[in-house]
Amino acid sequence: MNGVSLDQPRKTPKPAFPPEELFRYKDGAAAVDFLDSGVVGYTYGDFVMLPGHIYFGVEDVSLKSRITRKTHLQLPLVSSPMDTVTESEMAINMAMQGGIGIIHYNNSVREQKREVDRVKRYENGFITDPKTLSPSNTVRDALEIKHRYGFMGIPITESGGMNSKLVGIVTNRDVEFVHDKDTPLGDIMVTELQTATEGCSLELAYSILKESKKGKLPIVNERYELVGLVARTDILKNRDFPESSKDKTGKRLLCGASIGTRMEDRDRLDALVEVGVDVIVLDSSQGDSVYQIDMIRYIKNKYPDLEIVAGNVVTQNQAYHLIKAGADGIRIGMGSGSICTTQEVMACGRAQATAVYRVSKVAREFDVPCMADGGVSSSGHIIKGLACGASCVMMGGMLAGTEESPGEYFYKDGVRLKKYRGMGSVDAMKKGSSVRYFSEDDRIRVAQGVSGAVADKGSVKRFLPYLRMGVKHGFQDLGVRSISELHDQMYNGTLRFQVRTPAAQLEGNVHSLYTYEKSTHSG
Numbered sequence: 001m002n003g004v005s006l007d008q009p010r011k012t013p014k015p016a017f018p019p020e021e022l023f024r025y026k027d028g029a030a031a032v033d034f035l036d037s038g039v040v041g042y043t044y045g046d047f048v049m050l051p052g053h054i055y056f057g058v059e060d061v062s063l064k065s066r067i068t069r070k071t072h073l074q075l076p077l078v079s080s081p082m083d084t085v086t087e088s089e090m091a092i093n094m095a096m097q098g099g100i101g102i103i104h105y106n107n108s109v110r111e112q113k114r115e116v117d118r119v120k121r122y123e124n125g126f127i128t129d130p131k132t133l134s135p136s137n138t139v140r141d142a143l144e145i146k147h148r149y150g151f152m153g154i155p156i157t158e159s160g161g162m163n164s165k166l167v168g169i170v171t172n173r174d175v176e177f178v179h180d181k182d183t184p185l186g187d188i189m190v191t192e193l194q195t196a197t198e199g200c201s202l203e204l205a206y207s208i209l210k211e212s213k214k215g216k217l218p219i220v221n222e223r224y225e226l227v228g229l230v231a232r233t234d235i236l237k238n239r240d241f242p243e244s245s246k247d248k249t250g251k252r253l254l255c256g257a258s259i260g261t262r263m264e265d266r267d268r269l270d271a272l273v274e275v276g277v278d279v280i281v282l283d284s285s286q287g288d289s290v291y292q293i294d295m296i297r298y299i300k301n302k303y304p305d306l307e308i309v310a311g312n313v314v315t316q317n318q319a320y321h322l323i324k325a326g327a328d329g330i331r332i333g334m335g336s337g338s339i340c341t342t343q344e345v346m347a348c349g350r351a352q353a354t355a356v357y358r359v360s361k362v363a364r365e366f367d368v369p370c371m372a373d374g375g376v377s378s379s380g381h382i383i384k385g386l387a388c389g390a391s392c393v394m395m396g397g398m399l400a401g402t403e404e405s406p407g408e409y410f411y412k413d414g415v416r417l418k419k420y421r422g423m424g425s426v427d428a429m430k431k432g433s434s435v436r437y438f439s440e441d442d443r444i445r446v447a448q449g450v451s452g453a454v455a456d457k458g459s460v461k462r463f464l465p466y467l468r469m470g471v472k473h474g475f476q477d478l479g480v481r482s483i484s485e486l487h488d489q490m491y492n493g494t495l496r497f498q499v500r501t502p503a504a505q506l507e508g509n510v511h512s513l514y515t516y517e518k519s520t521h522s523g
């Protein structure tokens with residue numbers, strides 16, 4: 001043993017034992033021993049992984065991964081293309097934290113295009129919809145904004161709105177000692193303004209701010225109309241996202257979007273490509289169809305560089321067909337989602353852990369990354385999805401109750417909730433997806449999902465870092481420092497699993513308590 005004193009920091013992470021000692025005993029089972037079974041399907045709750053040897057800190061764990069052959073992520077998390085989960089706000093925040101969001105298509109082409117465009121144009125630091133006032137607004141109005149939103153530094157424009165001529169700025173200092181709250185802002189606003197022109201880089205905007213020692217820098221177009229604002233405090237915030245997912249330009253956030261496999265989806269595709277979509281997800285519960293194969297070939301022919309995630313699949317043959325057609329990523333899951341009734345209604349699907357294991361094994365032969373989609377309700381499930389061979393994990397229900405998901409919060413029985421529905425629920429079909437479900441003469445609607453509600457989860461700005469940390473701790477316990485190491489250990493049998501009996505599953509959860517509180521994340 002290479003003795004290292006306890007209070008000395010370990011500079012280069014190194015196990016305390018050589019490999020033959022580290023893995024001396026074959027305890028538990030290899031993935032192949034149970035997940036390869038053609039008879040029984042297992043899912044995340046059915047098993048646990050046995051701990052490995054810790055020889056590095058959580059900060060040494062890297063969660064870098066891929067969603068397609070060429071699309072890299074810093075965090076292996078993806079938000080599902082559902083109309084109660086992913087629009088631009090979710091996608092921006094997913095990408096800022098190193099993951100990616102897939103904009104749903106239960107909307108018009110114009111709406112979906114606009115959402116993707118918002119993500120692609122987003123630049124952290126540039127405020128595109130700042131609160132503005134006009135010269136005839138009063139000090140009271142300015143104080144009201146400060147009271148409500150907690151900030152000062154309000155651009156004053158002729159009309160009081162954006163895209164109107166900039167005439168001044170009002171800061172804390174200007175209103176602080178004004179006794180008459182009815183004083184018009186036009187009387188006290190600062191009119192000698194330091195501005196930057198539309199299209200300037202964030203670096204330039206920040207250097208102007210630093211030099212001028214101002215708090216806010218209005219951005220104007222060639223007609224001196226206000227088009228944005230840069231805040232000094234964002235310089236600091238900007239440093240909080242060094243790991244965001246960027247496209248080939250290195251500047252814009254990554255963004256995905258889903259489409260279907262009908263003729264009209266080709267127009268949708270063109271619109272999305274126009275605004276720079278990075279990943280197209282072909283959204284179907286049963287991906288192995290001639291429709292999807294035609295669509296993959298069509299896309300690869302028209303846009304050879306556009307990355308495609310095909311699916312959904314749960315068998316090796318399904319995956320093989322889509323990979324042969326040209327898929328760059330595979331999405332796995334049929335009936336495992338929290339809102340899914342597919343297995344019940346269609347009698348088709350597969351238990352998720354077995355599906356992920358079997359499909360990923362084939363996709364690995366072709367170097368095509370897999371996404372484990374659905375059935376995730378804890379950080380442990382994310383770790384298990386990755387341990388079964390997935391390169392990233394897609395979530396719907398986990399993210400639906402966050403501030404960044406579409407929809408408003410409401411209260412039921414004193415609990416703050418947000419609506420969450422399956423894309424195959426009657427509710428969602430009524431909104432638009434019914435065209436995908438029924439031919440014109442088909443009057444009978446067969447729903448494949450339900451509509452419900454999930455509890456408030458706060459902001460993904462806090463929730464994703466919590467999930468990231470939970471996953472990193474899991475990797476540390478397993479003794480693996482990266483997803484590729486996890487996969488290597490799983491395939492070569494070093495990573496050990498164990499199936500849990502129903503009693504063991506109960507034991508592994510909270511039990512025997514009269515009451516308890518469970519917090520999903522701090523803050």
Ligand SMILES: NC(=O)C1=CN([C@@H]2O[C@H](COP(=O)(O)OP(=O)(O)OC[C@H]3O[C@@H](n4cnc5c(N)ncnc54)[C@H](O)[C@@H]3O)[C@@H](O)[C@H]2O)C=CC1
Nearest residue numbers: 261262283284285286291333334335342423424436437448
């Ligand atoms: N992952 C899962 O377990 C499930 C997911 N979902 C979600 O629900 C939504 C809809 O899923 P699906 O119903 O599978 O959508 P889909 O668009 O793949 O299929 C709907 C119907 O349209 C048909 N169709 C598709 N393209 C066609 C074409 N070019 N010509 C003629 N017919 C065509 C299909 O065969 C099917 O009968 C998606 O958002 C999906 O992710 C629904 C059920 C299960």
Ligand SMILES: O=c1[nH]c(=O)c2[nH+]cn([C@@H]3O[C@H](COP(=O)(O)O)[C@@H](O)[C@H]3O)c2[nH]1
Nearest residue numbers: 080337338340375396397422423424448449
């Ligand atoms: O059977 C289904 N009927 C539906 O209406 C439906 N809508 C979404 N999905 C799929 O469920 C995934 C999200 O699952 P979770 O909430 O468990 O994360 C999603 O990512 C989808 O794969 C559906 N499945």
Ligand SMILES: [K+]
Nearest residue numbers: 335336337340
């Ligand atoms: K289900």
